[in-house]
Amino acid sequence: MKHKVLLCLILVLCMGWAQGQNVDTSHQANIAATPAAAPVPDTFWIKGLILIKGKNEKGRNTYKVYSDTAYARARLKKNLHTRWFVFDIGFNNYIDRSEYGGASYIAYYPNTSGFYNGAMPAARAYDYSAVGLSTFAPREGSEPLTPAEFKLVTGKSINFNIWLFQQRLNITKHKLNLLYALGLEMNNFRYARNITYQPGYATRIIRDTVEFSKNKLFAEYISIPVMLNFNSNPARPNRAFQASFGVSGGYLIKSRTKQISEERGKVRKTDDFNLNKWRFGLTSELGYGPVKLYGNFALTPLHDYGLQQYPFSVGLRLNGF
Incomplete structure (x- = not known):
């Protein structure tokens, strides 16, 4: 009996060894037939x-x-996030609600009427044309400016903003946030017509006799926008829809004009040019993922008196939330 058990054990061991040899041989064959694995x-x-x-x-x-x-x-474990140096690049324009026949306008520009609603008489200029010389009759100054005189070259009226920092404060589950910033808003108003700002008190704008190849007004503000922000997917910002809306306040820190012509060359003038020192308005932001658009609309006019022009700007926001 013992010999039979020992014989069975020897047979089992031999069969196991034979199967092991077959497995190793087939595995080596598979390795040889399989190409080298791609690197990680x-x-x-x-x-x-x-x-x-x-x-x-x-x-x-x-x-x-x-x-x-x-x-x-x-x-998302943090409730306050900060972005440094956010940039805006876009275009300026304005909505003109000026009353070009009103008394405040007459005080702001030369006009053709001797008196208008109690305004001082307009300055007279002599006409040295053939007809004028034949009659020796003086005529009054040039016609008042019209809305067409303030037409802008939209593609060259650039708005460029630098936000030194922008912060987002969580209100509810990071989907509703408070968004605010501090920075500089730089507005270029490129005029299509030959008008000139004359510094002084009071500032005047005249129709010039020179053809300008470049004629612009520059205004720079230090501003603080405050907005409510909605974020549809805080965990995946690159696939999130965002919308922000709020108000903005700014203070004028620099303004100047720049004109280029063949007759006068390059002329720069620095003055406040009757621009409003304070500016208040509405501001908004709309985006999906990393692509964001912004829009600003002023509730206060660009000028302190005379003109009633309300600037607005739209463009692309870079490095924002």
């Missing part, structure tokens, strides 16, 4: 983004970018 791609993490570098079938480098949701969720 390189992975990089860049603040909210995952960059994976690999190779395609032709051996060329490939790159894939994914949102790092873990990074975004970790940031």
Whole structure:
């Protein structure tokens, strides 16, 4: 009996050894037939983004970018976030509600009527044309300016803003936030007509006799916008819809004009040019993922008196939330 058991054990061991040899042989054959495994791609993490570098079938480098949701969720543990140096680039224009026949307008510009609603008589100028010389009759100054005189070259009336910092404060689950900033708003108003600001008290705007190749008014404000912000997907900001709306206040810190012509060359004048020192208005922001648009509309006119022009600007916001 013992011999039979020992014989059975020897047979089992021999069969197991034979099967092991077959498995090893087939495994080695599979390894020989299988091509070398592709190398593990390189992975990089860049603040909210995952960059994976690999190779395609032709051996060329490939790159894939994914949102790092873990990074975004970790940031949600903070209620206050800050962005430094946010930039805006866009275009300026204005809505003109001026009463070009009103008394305040007459006091602001030369006009053709001797008296208008108690205004002082307009300055007279002599006409030295053939008809004027034949009659020796003086005529009054040039016709008053019209809305067409203040037409802007929209594509060259650039709005450029630098926000030194922008902060977002969580109100409810990071979907409703308070958004505010501090920065400089720089507005260029490029005039299509040949008008000239004459500094002094009071400032006047005249129709000039020179053809300008460049004629602009520059106004710079230090501003603080405050907005309510809605974020549809705080955990995935690159796929989130955002909308913000609020108010903005600013103070004029610099204003100047720049004119270029063949007759006078390049002329710069620095003055307040009767511009409003304070500016209040509405501000908004709309975006999806990293692409954001902004819009500003002033509730106070550009000028302190005379003209009633309400500037607005629209454009692209860079490096914002």
